Amino acid sequence: MTAAPTIDENERSALRELVRRFVDAEVSPHVDAWEAAGEFPRALYRRAGELGLLGLGFPEEYGGLPGDHRSMIILTEELARAASGGLIAGLLSHGIGLPPIVHFGSDALKAELVPAILAGEKICALAITEPGGGSDVANLTTRARREGDEYIVDGSKIFITSGIRADVITTAVRTGGPGIAGISLLAIPGDAPGLTRTPLKKMGWRCSDTAALYFDGCRVPAGNLLGEENQGFLAIMRNFNGERLMIAAMAIAFAQVCLDESVAYARERHTFGKPLIRHQVIRHKLVDMATLIQPARAMLYDLAARVDRGEWPIAEVCILKNAATTCFERCAGEAVQIFGGAGYMEGTRVERLYRETKVLSIGGGAEEIMKDLAARQMGW
Numbered sequence: 102m103t104a105a106p107t108i109d110e111n112e113r114s115a116l117r118e119l120v121r122r123f124v125d126a127e128v129s130p131h132v133d134a135w136e137a138a139g140e141f142p143r144a145l146y147r148r149a150g151e152l153g154l155l156g157l158g159f160p161e162e163y164g165g166l167p168g169d170h171r172s173m174i175i176l177t178e179e180l181a182r183a184a185s186g187g188l189i190a191g192l193l194s195h196g197i198g199l200p201p202i203v204h205f206g207s208d209a210l211k212a213e214l215v216p217a218i219l220a221g222e223k224i225c226a227l228a229i230t231e232p233g234g235g236s237d238v239a240n241l242t243t244r245a246r247r248e249g250d251e252y253i254v255d256g257s258k259i260f261i262t263s264g265i266r267a268d269v270i271t272t273a274v275r276t277g278g279p280g281i282a283g284i285s286l287l288a289i290p291g292d293a294p295g296l297t298r299t300p301l302k303k304m305g306w307r308c309s310d311t312a313a314l315y316f317d318g319c320r321v322p323a324g325n326l327l328g329e330e331n332q333g334f335l336a337i338m339r340n341f342n343g344e345r346l347m348i349a350a351m352a353i354a355f356a357q358v359c360l361d362e363s364v365a366y367a368r369e370r371h372t373f374g375k376p377l378i379r380h381q382v383i384r385h386k387l388v389d390m391a392t393l394i395q396p397a398r399a400m401l402y403d404l405a406a407r408v409d410r411g412e413w414p415i416a417e418v419c420i421l422k423n424a425a426t427t428c429f430e431r432c433a434g435e436a437v438q439i440f441g442g443a444g445y446m447e448g449t450r451v452e453r454l455y456r457e458t459k460v461l462s463i464g465g466g467a468e469e470i471m472k473d474l475a476a477r478q479m480g481w
């Protein structure tokens with residue numbers, strides 16, 4: 102891995118300020134309505150594109166801006182203040198869909214897709230998971246066979262973030278024999294003939310679209326192959342590492358929102374003649390939350406800096422993802438408890454975040470898979 106183009110402390114502060122203003126003025130006031138509607142406006146991609154938020158860390162020749170993993174963490178921390186994981190997952194779905202196009206796409210494909218995606222004019226998704234299984238990527242079954250200048254794709258994908266609205270879907274397909282040596286990546290246009298998509302309803306992340314995709318003799322230009330045929334598995338694994346770091350950032354940022362909401366509520370709410378925060382049991386709960394958040398955040402920043410220097414500490418990223426998602430689950434649970442009945446009611450931020458905990462310990466490599474991979478990396 103090469104080192105990422107870093108930005109200095111002043112630029113980091115300016116980025117934080119920019120995203121904070123965007124979230125306060127253009128996101129937070131609308132999140133409840135978007136969650137109820139089951140989507141946020143497509144125009145939000147364009148706005149985020151105008152502000153340069155979608156281009157962070159992508160090549161400048163295609164409309165990107167210098168940025169490293171620490172900048173992505175700042176973006177995530179500030180977006181998280183709106184307390185909607187669906188918003189982050191949907192708005193930033195190009196963060197998982199676009200890197201394989203940038204790293205392995207042909208020049209013509211990159212010129213066609215990358216500037217439009219970074220400007221928020223096109224939406225990009227990543228489709229790995231299949232109805233037959235998501236964890237066992239090596240055994241995926243969606244097939245693509247070459248016929249002249251096209252690939253013909255048959256199979257299906259499930260739980261795909263931005264799957265309904267995406268204009269291009271980076272899709273893992275089997276082009277060769279069984280196992281990891283037969284997998285390729287194809288950039289499949291959202292309007293490719295033979296592709297149909299169905300929306301899925303879910304426990305949380307309600308303002309993001311999540312889809313099942315069906316490929317029935319779906320025709321894709323051969324030029325949309327990303328990299329060499331049958332070399333896709335390594336690209337998928339490389340992509341997962343970045344995704345896991347960002348899921349950890351999201352989990353820790355949301356845990357912090359749970360703590361902030363809990364402190365504010367505990368100051369306001371009175372029981373037995375005094376504010377909740379003056380009851381020792383409640384103060385201990387708050388400290389317990391901080392005790393989980395602070396080391397997880399320190400590990401996140403440390404690993405992000407190492408990745409930005411060009412290292413890839415795979416086992417540590419797996420351990421961090423699990424530490425971060427466990428931290429979020431615990432903090433969201435305690436936050437709802439501190440809010441009491443109000444925390445069970447729709448409309449409080451902690452209620453929404455509580456419903457959004459599980460997806461982070463399942464998506465991007467489930468908790469059990471993270472443990473297995475960490476153990477193997479450490480030679481155990």
Ligand SMILES: Cc1cc2nc3c(=O)[nH]c(=O)nc-3n(C[C@H](O)[C@H](O)[C@H](O)COP(=O)(O)OP(=O)(O)OC[C@H]3O[C@@H](n4cnc5c(N)ncnc54)[C@H](O)[C@@H]3O)c2cc1C
Nearest residue numbers: 227228229230234235236260261262463464465466467469
């Ligand atoms: C809201 C949402 C959005 C998502 N977005 C995307 C997306 O954009 N793109 C995409 O490709 N996927 C996406 N996913 C899918 C997600 O990545 C998968 O759900 C995840 O990888 C797990 O796969 P699975 O659901 O098929 O579970 P399975 O693989 O069937 O596993 C089920 C359970 O068994 C455990 N398990 C499996 N194998 C083992 C083992 N060997 N040892 C011990 N335990 C094991 C797993 O950890 C899990 O707990 C999304 C999922 C959700 C819920």
